[in-house]
Amino acid sequence: MSGTMRAATVMEPGRVEVQTAPIPEPQDGQVRVRLEGCGVCASNLSPWKGEPWFTYPFEPGALGHEGWGRVDAIGPGVTGFAPGERVALLSGHAYAEYDTAPASAVVRLPDSLNGQPFPGEPLGCAVNIFRRSGVGAGQTVAVVGIGFLGALLTRQASQAGARVIAVARRPFAQQVARDMGAAEVIPMEDHWQIIQRVKDLTGGVGCDVVIEAVGKQWPLDLSTELVREMGRLIIAGYHQDGPRQVNMQQWNWKGLDVINAHEREERVYTEGIRRAADAVASGTLNPSSLYTHTFSLEGLGDALNATRDRPDGFLKALVRM
Numbered sequence: 324m325s326g327t328m329r330a331a332t333v334m335e336p337g338r339v340e341v342q343t344a345p346i347p348e349p350q351d352g353q354v355r356v357r358l359e360g361c362g363v364c365a366s367n368l369s370p371w372k373g374e375p376w377f378t379y380p381f382e383p384g385a386l387g388h389e390g391w392g393r394v395d396a397i398g399p400g401v402t403g404f405a406p407g408e409r410v411a412l413l414s415g416h417a418y419a420e421y422d423t424a425p426a427s428a429v430v431r432l433p434d435s436l437n438g439q440p441f442p443g444e445p446l447g448c449a450v451n452i453f454r455r456s457g458v459g460a461g462q463t464v465a466v467v468g469i470g471f472l473g474a475l476l477t478r479q480a481s482q483a484g485a486r487v488i489a490v491a492r493r494p495f496a497q498q499v500a501r502d503m504g505a506a507e508v509i510p511m512e513d514h515w516q517i518i519q520r521v522k523d524l525t526g527g528v529g530c531d532v533v534i535e536a537v538g539k540q541w542p543l544d545l546s547t548e549l550v551r552e553m554g555r556l557i558i559a560g561y562h563q564d565g566p567r568q569v570n571m572q573q574w575n576w577k578g579l580d581v582i583n584a585h586e587r588e589e590r591v592y593t594e595g596i597r598r599a600a601d602a603v604a605s606g607t608l609n610p611s612s613l614y615t616h617t618f619s620l621e622g623l624g625d626a627l628n629a630t631r632d633r634p635d636g637f638l639k640a641l642v643r644m
Contacts, residue, residue: 329344331418335379339627348423353398355421356393356422358417359643361387361391363639364388365470372631389417390414390443391441392412393409403426404429409437411429413429433601436600439611444596447594456476460483463532465521466534467536467546470638473489475610487500489508491511514541514548529554531555533550547570
């Protein structure tokens with residue numbers, strides 16, 4: 324198949340154009356997917372803002388990595404996939420009508436998910452972070468930051484039998500945390516009042532596990548304060564806008580286990596997506612209410628702005644092709 328497709332191109336900070344680009348040909352070991360949609364990730368915001376280390380314009384479709392759709396073609400050497408099958412994929416140019424990925428980075432979706440959006444990468448990320456957090460029944464867990472990821476982690480922790488304390492900035496997000504099973508919700512306003520409230524809720528001990536899901540300095544500092552001695556601090560926020568400082572004195576004194584819960588191994592990523600697909604198909608995990616804003620490909624700039632500005636009622640943007 325040859326021809327052209329529509330693809331969004333970030334031309335410079337704050338400006339995107341939908342251009343015509345060649346439909347990519349699947350190479351050895353690759354699968355081509357006709358995309359239905361792609362989620363918008365907070366990791367896109369640094370390129371959208373502009374940093375000295377980025378080169379513009381980006382390649383057509385670049386930054387999009389939360390795509391799903393149907394297999395359109397398979398390259399030489401690929402087995403186990405057939406055209407028409409619905410899949411999620413780990414790729415890097417999914418703000419377009421088509422993208423390719425290694426067959427090992429493509430996950431077949433259950434038929435029961437037909438018609439439902441499935442941004443596989445962030446759903447798999449949430450499942451993998453929760454697995455690494457070691458949360459179990461009877462523990463007290465604080466989730467600091469209730470966006471798409473924090474909401475999914477709150478749900479998984481509450482289902483595991485943990486008592487979840489959610490710390491959220493926006494009233495809308497606070498209600499989402501309650502809906503996802505948080506036993507207690509604390510507004511993310513005053514540093515010391517949050518600490519005191521958690522002490523009151525835990526008999527002065529602190530939380531067994533604290534999951535930081537914001538990606539900023541203050542929530543990271545706050546999370547250190549909330550975890551108990553010999554507790555576990557999980558870094559789930561995306562800290563890519565510059566260096567961070569950590570309070571090593573407190574980390575040492577408390578004897579904390581600190582886990583950077585970001586994955587980079589393709590096999591682990593795809594296993595997380597498979598687990599997420601099974602959880603959504605079974606009803607154990609239901610992210611549908613978290614997809615709050617939908618945009619066309621031509622509206623990618625608005626989707627990125629909404630992801631940055633987080634207007635009232637916003638949690639997760641999807642771009643539909």
